[in-house]
Amino acid sequence: MLARVTLPNGVVVYQSRLLIAVGVAHAFSTRIGGISSGPFDSLNLGNPQGAVQDSVDNLNHNFALLLSGLGLAGVPMATVQQVHGCEVALLRAEGDGEYSESVAAELRDRFQGQTRADAIVSDVASAALAIRIADCAPVLLASDDGRIIAAIHAGWRGVVGGVVARSVAQINTMGITSNRIIAAIGPAIGVKYFEVGSEVAQEFHTAGLAAAIHTIGYAKPHIDLVAAIKLQLRQCGITRIDGGSLCTYTDATDFYSHRRDHGITGRMIAMIRPANAPPVTSS
Numbered sequence: 001m002l003a004r005v006t007l008p009n010g011v012v013v014y015q016s017r018l019l020i021a022v023g024v025a026h027a028f029s030t031r032i033g034g035i036s037s038g039p040f041d042s043l044n045l046g047n048p049q050g051a052v053q054d055s056v057d058n059l060n061h062n063f064a065l066l067l068s069g070l071g072l073a074g075v076p077m078a079t080v081q082q083v084h085g086c087e088v089a090l091l092r093a094e095g096d097g098e099y100s101e102s103v104a105a106e107l108r109d110r111f112q113g114q115t116r117a118d119a120i121v122s123d124v125a126s127a128a129l130a131i132r133i134a135d136c137a138p139v140l141l142a143s144d145d146g147r148i149i150a151a152i153h154a155g156w157r158g159v160v161g162g163v164v165a166r167s168v169a170q171i172n173t174m175g176i177t178s179n180r181i182i183a184a185i186g187p188a189i190g191v192k193y194f195e196v197g198s199e200v201a202q203e204f205h206t207a208g209l210a211a212a213i214h215t216i217g218y219a220k221p222h223i224d225l226v227a228a229i230k231l232q233l234r235q236c237g238i239t240r241i242d243g244g245s246l247c248t249y250t251d252a253t254d255f256y257s258h259r260r261d262h263g264i265t266g267r268m269i270a271m272i273r274p275a276n277a278p279p280v281t282s283s
């Protein structure tokens with residue numbers, strides 16, 4: 001179960017005890033503790049597509065509040081252009097987690113939202129990874145030594161496309177067996193509110209995820225997205241799995257929800273940084 005934590009500056013996040021135990025800095029953000037107003041109240045970290053948007057100044061200020069509260073102000077952050085797919089972007093270090101000029105160039109040229117992907121895997125000690133969510137499931141992975149990490153944006157298309165398994169496979173190629181990987185699943189839309197069409201249900205059936213399809217008591221199929229992700233993690237050989245009980249749709253106090261708020265809403269993030277990261281020296 002994830003722990004609800006109020007940071008010193010009033011920002012509220014959820015954290016995994018399993019990830020804390022291996023020393024990785026991480027957080028699943030909430031909507032509490034920022035400066036945005038209206039439908040974006042208050043710790044909004046991303047805009048929806050469409051005419052109604054928060055200001056970029058608000059987003060930047062909110063991001064700074066979150067990182068400051070976590071003691072990570074000034075930490076380089078890697079993000080991607082999320083497209084509800086299954087591509088995994090890789091950010092590699094040189095040497096033993098070394099932060100070099102080439103890594104800095106990678107962060108600047110590929111990981112400020114330019115790369116189309118829905119997961120990031122990294123062994124760069126100095127950099128944090130972040131993905132944005134507002135109903136899709138955020139999944140954070142870490143090796144048991146905290147050296148290799150991943151952040152996954154797992155919407156239904158990504159789940160049936162294999163984004164979770166592909167992220168695990170990438171970590172495996174970096175010398176970490178699946179029994180050494182720890183997973184934490186953050187807030188996501190719950191099965192009660194995730195109604196889908198028959199064609200989406202068929203995608204889950206075809207992907208071997210029929211156990212995540214619920215029809216009894218519903219007029220249309222409903223999908224248990226978290227159950228599907230847990231099944232995939234276990235199929236990959238991962239048994240240490242935290243979280244998965246928080247519903248974005250149900251809890252409007254803590255979470256934004258794209259479906260509940262009809263698309264006009266903010267975004268949370270899930271972020272993670274390796275355990276072997278050097279001390280933060282900038283602010």
